[in-house]
Each structure stands twice: as C-alpha cells, then as structure tokens.
Amino acid sequence: MDKQTETELEAAAFRALRDHLRERTDVQNIDMMNLAGFCRNCLSRWYQEAANARDIHMDKAQAREIVYGMPFDEWRDKYQTEASDEAKAKFADTHS
Numbered sequence: 001m002d003k004q005t006e007t008e009l010e011a012a013a014f015r016a017l018r019d020h021l022r023e024r025t026d027v028q029n030i031d032m033m034n035l036a037g038f039c040r041n042c043l044s045r046w047y048q049e050a051a052n053a054r055d056i057h058m059d060k061a062q063a064r065e066i067v068y069g070m071p072f073d074e075w076r077d078k079y080q081t082e083a084s085d086e087a088k089a090k091f092a093d094t095h096s
Helices: 003-023 029-036 040-053 060-068 072-079 085-094
Strands: none
Touching: 003 040, 003 060, 029 040, 029 085, 040 060, 060 072
C-alpha cells in the first residue's frame, strides 16, 4: 500500500471513530477512560498536538469542538452525567 492511501485510510478511520463518539453521547468519558484508557478529551488533545506539530495553531477548545461536534461546555451541559462512585474509584485506581 502506498503512503497516500495509508494516510487516507487512517483519516477515514479517525472520522468514523469521531462520528461514532459524537453519536454515542450516552457513553461517558470516565467510562471510556476506565475501559480503554482514552476518551474524547484524549482524542482532541492528540488532534491538537498533531496540528501544532505542523505549525497549525489550534487551542484545546478548537480541538475539542472538532471531536465533540460542538463546544465542549455545550456537550457537557447536554450529555455529561455525574460519574458513579464505582467509576470514580476505578479511575483513581488506574490513573493515579
């Protein structure tokens, strides 16, 4: 496979993941962190870091809007719920 095709496939996979996470607003970031070790915020940080590495200025809010599909504060107000004590404890155990 040539490099351009590989890049295009990787970009398509990223878009599919981004779109899937936008649709699955029932899945909380803490649950993703506890299960997979990353969440929407991680994905947006990686996106921001990739942009900045290419001298494209992007701040955290801009990167999060790309991943969330809306400003983060709006997403949080609409979809974020209080994490259970169990989820918080698991997070603390695995991310200390």
